[in-house]
Amino acid sequence: MNPxxxxxxxxxxxxxxxxxxxxxxxxxxxVAGWLYFGTLFLAGxxxxxxxxxxxxxxxxxxxxxxxxxxxxxxxxxxxLELLLTMPxxxxxxxxxxxxxxxxxxAVGLVxxxxxxxxxxxxxxxxxxxxxxxxxxxxxxxxxxxxxxxxMGLWASAMSRNQIVGFIVGLLLCFSFxxxxxxxxxxxxxxGQAVEYLSVDFHFExxxxxxxxxxDLLFYGSLTAAGLVLTTRSLAAARQ
Amino acid sequence: MIRIEGLSKSFGTTQxxxxxxxxxSKGQVVGFLGPNGAGKSTTMKxxxxxxxxxxxxxxxxxxxxxxxxVATRRMIGYLPENNPLYEEMMVVDFLAxxxxxxxxxxxxxxxxxxxxxxxxxxxxxxGKDIGQLxxxxxxxVGLAQAILHDPEILILDEPTSGxxxxxxxxxxxxxxxLGREKTVILSTHILSEVQxxxxxxxxxxxxxxxxxxxPERLTLGAExxxxxxxxxxxxxxxLDEAKVRxxxxxxxxxxxxESADAEGPGTAGFKLRYGRDDPRRELFExxxxxxxxLLEVRRQHVSLEETFRKLTATDPSGPRAAA
Numbered sequence: 001m002n003p004x005x006x007x008x009x010x011x012x013x014x015x016x017x018x019x020x021x022x023x024x025x026x027x028x029x030x031v032a033g034w035l036y037f038g039t040l041f042l043a044g045x046x047x048x049x050x051x052x053x054x055x056x057x058x059x060x061x062x063x064x065x066x067x068x069x070x071x072x073x074x075x076x077x078x079x080l081e082l083l084l085t086m087p088x089x090x091x092x093x094x095x096x097x098x099x100x101x102x103x104x105x106a107v108g109l110v111x112x113x114x115x116x117x118x119x120x121x122x123x124x125x126x127x128x129x130x131x132x133x134x135x136x137x138x139x140x141x142x143x144x145x146x147x148x149x150x151m152g153l154w155a156s157a158m159s160r161n162q163i164v165g166f167i168v169g170l171l172l173c174f175s176f177x178x179x180x181x182x183x184x185x186x187x188x189x190x191g192q193a194v195e196y197l198s199v200d201f202h203f204e205x206x207x208x209x210x211x212x213x214x215d216l217l218f219y220g221s222l223t224a225a226g227l228v229l230t231t232r233s234l235a236a237a238r239q
Numbered sequence: 240m241i242r243i244e245g246l247s248k249s250f251g252t253t254q255x256x257x258x259x260x261x262x263x264s265k266g267q268v269v270g271f272l273g274p275n276g277a278g279k280s281t282t283m284k285x286x287x288x289x290x291x292x293x294x295x296x297x298x299x300x301x302x303x304x305x306x307x308x309v310a311t312r313r314m315i316g317y318l319p320e321n322n323p324l325y326e327e328m329m330v331v332d333f334l335a336x337x338x339x340x341x342x343x344x345x346x347x348x349x350x351x352x353x354x355x356x357x358x359x360x361x362x363x364x365x366g367k368d369i370g371q372l373x374x375x376x377x378x379x380v381g382l383a384q385a386i387l388h389d390p391e392i393l394i395l396d397e398p399t400s401g402x403x404x405x406x407x408x409x410x411x412x413x414x415x416x417l418g419r420e421k422t423v424i425l426s427t428h429i430l431s432e433v434q435x436x437x438x439x440x441x442x443x444x445x446x447x448x449x450x451x452x453x454p455e456r457l458t459l460g461a462e463x464x465x466x467x468x469x470x471x472x473x474x475x476x477x478l479d480e481a482k483v484r485x486x487x488x489x490x491x492x493x494x495x496x497e498s499a500d501a502e503g504p505g506t507a508g509f510k511l512r513y514g515r516d517d518p519r520r521e522l523f524e525x526x527x528x529x530x531x532x533l534l535e536v537r538r539q540h541v542s543l544e545e546t547f548r549k550l551t552a553t554d555p556s557g558p559r560a561a562a
Contacts, residue, residue: 081319238291
């Protein structure tokens with residue numbers, strides 16, 4: 001097996017053998033479920049819209065919670081020394097950790113799949129449910145999650161305390177969510193630039209069912225930047 | 240096999256290594272000695288590929304550990320100081336993980352794990368979480384992890400620290416056995432460990448090499464030794480300590496006389512240092528002449544401990560800070 005995948009596998013298994021995993025996943029599903037069933041029973045609408053609208057905020061908290069212990073814990077317990085003397089490159093270690101974190105988020109998302117299925121079953125007879133936006137929405141969530149996870153990983157690599165890793169990750173993710181919320185007050189040119197930096201803005205595009213390379217490129221570069229910075233933090237730990 | 244050239248390493252304002260150089264040839268078992276903070280662990284961390292030196296090079300085979308990082312790490316098995324392990328993993332899962340990350344070929348994996356488990360005596364704890372193991376078993380897991388990929392070089396940072404005497408003997412036996420086929424560098428605080436396991440001793444102090452020799456030769460220098468004597472008078476009473484001391488100091492070969500523990504009333508103990516010549520014959524003659532009885536005569540060579548203390552005594556001229 002590829003050593004990167006070996007690291008991802010170990011990380012994934014460790015995550016699910018600790019109670020933190022169930023608290024984090026449970027919290028995520030509770031809020032997601034509340035949002036979904038809120039629209040279903042209170043507003044009487046069978047729609048995924050509310051869920052996708054609030055998902056970015058949810059991920060601002062969820063993603064750093066998944067990554068917080070990833071590297072910080074290894075620094076604290078000293079196992080980082082063991083890991084960094086194994087015959088592999090630092091970026092392979094980082095990629096392994098990232099893949100594991102993405103896998104955990106994917107597990108969280110799998111548990112939300114009953115929502116679109118109930119929505120599909122509740123559509124009026126004879127009307128076909130449009131799966132396009134839902135599939136695009138889930139793809140968008142994964143893309144957004146990967147950019148948040150990469151930033152969360154960097155935050156985790158900077159400290160040996162996982163709580164610090166969580167808070168720094170939360171702030172990083174939040175600033176990329178929040179950056180365009182006051183864009184309306186800014187001059188149009190700056191407003192557009194700021195909008196481009198917003199994770200939320202790109203997600204809305206994708207969730208509408210429009211797959212634009214600009215949006216994909218944005219998430220791709222944000223993820224890459226996070227992973228490169230994480231790798232550099234590991235190199236700094238060797239100094 | 241291992242070559243270290245002008246290695247320097249600073250952490251902020253403290254300088255851990257100042258131009259350390261040495262070579263280790265294939266098959267040697269080398270003991271690394273030095274006081275705390277001398278730079279033993281730092282050197283080992285650089286060799287194992289964890290730390291990057293500030294200047295200088297470390298070579299494994301012909302490869303620079305800072306350039307051919309992956310290839311050199313593959314040749315090395317490393318037991319870090321304090322033996323960090325994934326506490327929440329089962330022993331068997333941990334070893335399987337190491338085998339995967341170390342890229343042990345899939346068809347050899349089961350065999351290699353079996354050999355490591357056998358050698359380190361881990362069979363009974365395979366299904367236990369590492370966090371539940373006693374310190375001795377943890378240390379064995381660390382060693383199993385280091386030998387799993389059958390490396391040519393073993394770097395063991397304080398492999399017996401914190402173990403009880405039985406466990407120390409076990410681990411030492413294991414290291415000795417491994418030393419027959421591998422090049423081993425081990426650091427320790429226990430000097431007798433070096434004498435019993437190593438064919439060569441490197442003593443470093445303040446980031447520099449201060450001694451490099453076989454352990455027997457470090458102890459059997461031309462320094463002579465110490466004779467501890469306990470004397471009494473022939474009648475059993477009336478011992479005049481000052482007089483005895485004077486008589487002992489007059490013995491040919493003795494360079495100094497210090498008081499030591501007596502063995503009850505009417506006796507006195509002394510520690511005699513001597514140079515090249517063994518003064519025991521003269522000592523007997525002197526005792527007879529002064530009507531004394533030698534109750535005990537015990538000769539000790541200069542021990543490794545003394546050599547160590549002499550070589551690593553802190554320089555009183557200034558504190559150890561970066562130049």
